Amino acid sequence: DIQMTQSPSSLSASVGDRVTITCQASQDISNYLNWYQQKPGKAPKLLIYDASNLEAGVPSRFSGSGSGTDFTFTISSLQPEDIATYYCQQYDNLPPRLTFGGGTKVEIK
């Protein structure tokens, strides 16, 4: 199975800061990488699909990049409502072996 290593596991930043999260795949997954936001007690919400495509209705301060094995998720200017845990998810397997990263908890400093 493809393993997804997400880092850091948690971070603390100030409002307005640029926040970066990385996700590394154990093998080449092309651009088959999605990012989700999960707030406490809620279901995950799709933010970025296929590594860099912004889901409709998601603020433009969220962005993603990368391909192959190394991917980056960025919040350009952290807002209080961005406090959440963020997960990457790959889907490069046939038959499917969908896996998620371990998550990054983002807090306000």
Next chain:
Amino acid sequence: QVQLQESGPGLVKPSQTLSLTCTVSGGSISSGGYYWSWIRQHPGKGLEWIGYIYYSGSTYYNPSLKSRVTISVDTSKNQFSVKLSSVTAADTAVYYCARSVSGYDIFDYWGQGTLVTVSS
């Protein structure tokens, strides 16, 4: 707007079978084009994909759970279900149902999740 809603017992005894149903509204499972998944999250932990089903009944399962999982679909009720047999405390989790576009395993709609506790 597609909505998914999980339902089922919140407490299951060890060695028994966990059964949950996801009711889909705002769209028809039988229209095709989507896979319907079950995903779980152990308390305070990350996300684990359990498996998914197409409206035709084709299924794919996480190999780590395959021996214990069955996912089925009832297009007449616009529902799909999961059964997990021989449960232990390690199966205690929030269970989510979710939708992904066929061929693109991108989960665009999720249910709110339901906590299932395995305990005697």
